Amino acid sequence: MSSGAGLPGDPVMLLSVINTKLRDFYPSLEALCDDMQIDKKELTESLGAIDYAYDAGRNQFV
Structure with a gap:
C-alpha cells in the first residue's frame, strides 16, 4: 500500500x-x-488480500 502515512x-x-x-x-x-489521508478502497483491498474485512460493529478488521 503506497501512502504518505508511513504504513x-x-x-x-x-x-x-x-x-x-x-x-x-x-x-x-x-x-x-x-x-491519515489513506485511500479506504486501497486499504480494504490490501487487507482483503489476506482474507480480512472491516467489521463496523467491532471497528476492526477481522
Missing part, C-alpha cells in the same frame, strides 16, 4: 497497525482514513 507494506503488519489505531484512536474506518 508498513506487509499486509500482516499493516493489519496490526490499522487495528491498533482503530482501537486506540479512531471511532471508524472512515475517520482513520480521513485523518
Whole structure:
C-alpha cells in the first residue's frame, strides 16, 4: 500500500497497525482514513488480500 502515512507494506503488519489505531484512536474506518489521508478502497483491498474485512460493529478488521 503506497501512502504518505508511513504504513508498513506487509499486509500482516499493516493489519496490526490499522487495528491498533482503530482501537486506540479512531471511532471508524472512515475517520482513520480521513485523518491519515489513506485511500479506504486501497486499504480494504490490501487487507482483503489476506482474507480480512472491516467489521463496523467491532471497528476492526477481522
